Amino acid sequence: xxxxxxPDIHITVSEGASLELRCNYSYGATPYLFWYxxxxxxxxxxxxxxxxxxxLVQGIKGFEAEFKRSQSSFNLRKPSVHWSDAxxxxxxVGFFGNEKLTFGTGTRLTxxx
Amino acid sequence: DSGVxxxxxxxxxxxxxxxxxxxxxxxxxxSVYWYQQSLDQGLQFLIQYYNGEExxxxxxxxxxxxxxxxxxxxxxxxxxxxxxxxxLYFCASSVDGLAGTHTYNEQFFGPGTRLTVL
Numbered sequence: 001x002x003x004x005x006x007p008d009i010h011i012t013v014s015e016g017a018s019l020e021l022r023c024n025y026s027y028g029a030t031p032y033l034f035w036y037x038x039x040x041x042x043x044x045x046x047x048x049x050x051x052x053x054x055x056l057v058q059g060i061k062g063f064e065a066e067f068k069r070s071q072s073s074f075n076l077r078k079p080s081v082h083w084s085d086a087x088x089x090x091x092x093v094g095f096f097g098n099e100k101l102t103f104g105t106g107t108r109l110t111x112x113x
Numbered sequence: 114d115s116g117v118x119x120x121x122x123x124x125x126x127x128x129x130x131x132x133x134x135x136x137x138x139x140x141x142x143x144s145v146y147w148y149q150q151s152l153d154q155g156l157q158f159l160i161q162y163y164n165g166e167e168x169x170x171x172x173x174x175x176x177x178x179x180x181x182x183x184x185x186x187x188x189x190x191x192x193x194x195x196x197x198x199x200x201l202y203f204c205a206s207s208v209d210g211l212a213g214t215h216t217y218n219e220q221f222f223g224p225g226t227r228l229t230v231l
Contacts, residue, residue, distance in 0.1 A: 032217050036222075041224075042224060043117070043203060043222040043223050043225055044203065044205075045115070046220075049219065051217060096217060099146070099168070099217070100146065100158040100171060101148075101158060101220060103155060103156035103157075105155050106155065106156070
């Protein structure tokens, strides 16, 4: 079945530690790929996106993501997390000619001092 | 601030009632999308309008309807409300959502309307 999977429901990371959030997709074609962040009481903010080209994309707030076609993955990374990164993170996909976004179930990130 | 505004921020109502959620897209954006975020279903696409016309439909119940007005603001109407309709409803906008364009236009999300049905 076509889907976007975020295997980790909740991740806890110490402040200053590195972070990797996983995202896998299952579609016949490679979709456009996105990572959004939702802070408590806020809307969704786009962190970064991948359409084509360089498989390592840089985003806002020091985040990056790597597209791996062979693994159907688009994992989000940050070398050193800050307490303000605590939020819910959503991976999403879209397709050319079909503008709707399909979201994964989200990963809640907790930062401990 | 994404530039997309949604009103009201919170809405509490009873089962069987009808409510209207309002969305104003970013200046210049022609396309509006509605999404529902619930504990059961996660974030789901409901419907898209482009320049006043319905463009795409997702998992939207028949009790729900939407429209986009000439000034491009959009309203989502939810009727015969049930407890399970309690959710956060997001509106997003993009420059255009016209299928067939050569690029994918980023969607900018509003802060959402939290609907509680008692």
